[in-house]
Amino acid sequence: MKTNPLLKIASLLTAAVIIAGFTASASAAGPMTYLPVKSAKAASALKVGSTVAFSCDKCRAVTVMAVDSKKSFLTGITCPSCKQTFAPNMSSGDRRAGTGTFTYADKAGHTGSLAAAR
Ligand SMILES: [Zn+2]
Numbered sequence: 589m590k591t592n593p594l595l596k597i598a599s600l601l602t603a604a605v606i607i608a609g610f611t612a613s614a615s616a617a618g619p620m621t622y623l624p625v626k627s628a629k630a631a632s633a634l635k636v637g638s639t640v641a642f643s644c645d646k647c648r649a650v651t652v653m654a655v656d657s658k659k660s661f662l663t664g665i666t667c668p669s670c671k672q673t674f675a676p677n678m679s680s681g682d683r684r685a686g687t688g689t690f691t692y693a694d695k696a697g698h699t700g701s702l703a704a705a706r
Contacts, residue, residue, distance in 0.1 A: 622703035625690040627681030631662060631702060639705040646672050646698035661702065665692060674700045 622641045625631045634640060634655050642651045642665050649669035655661065666673045674692035681688035692700035 621706045623706055625681075625702040625704050626688055627690055628662075628676065628678040630681070630704075631676070631690045632659070634659070634704055641703045641705075642667070642674075642692075643701045643703065644670060644672065644674070644698075645700055646670050646694065646696075665700065667700070672696075672698060674698075 620639075622639075625634070625640070636655050636657050636659070638655050640653060640655055640661065642653070642661070643649075644651070644667040647667060647670035649667055651665075651668055653661075662676060664673060664675050672694045674694050677691050677693055680691040689701055692702070694700075
C-alpha cells in the first residue's frame with residue numbers, strides 16, 4: 589500500500605495545531621497552583637515579572653499580581669479589597685529548615701501571606 593506524502597504532511601500539521609491549541613488553552617484556562625512563600629529570603633529571590641498571590645486574612649481576599657521591578661511587595665502590600673496596609677515580617681519563616689511561612693501584619697494584628705506561582 590502506498591501512502592500519499594501530502595496526506596501524511598497534512599495529518600502531521602493537524603496534530604501540531606491540536607497540540608499547540610491544547611497547550612495554549614491549558615496555560616490560559618488551566619488551574620494555577622500557588623505555593624506559600626516560606627521565608628523573607630525566598631520572597632526576596634522571587635523574579636521580577638513572576639506571579640504572586642497575596643492572601644489577606646482580614647477580608648479573605650486573594651490578590652494575584654506580578655512582581656514589579658522594585659519588588660514593592662517587600663516593603664508592604666495594601667489589600668485592594670479592604671484597603672488595609674500590611675507590612676512584611678522580614679524575620680518570619682524558618683530560614684534554616686526551609687519551612688514556615690513568610691507573613692505580613694497590619695497595625696491591628698491581622699495577618700497576610702504570600703504565595704508564588706509554581
Ligand atoms: Zn483585605
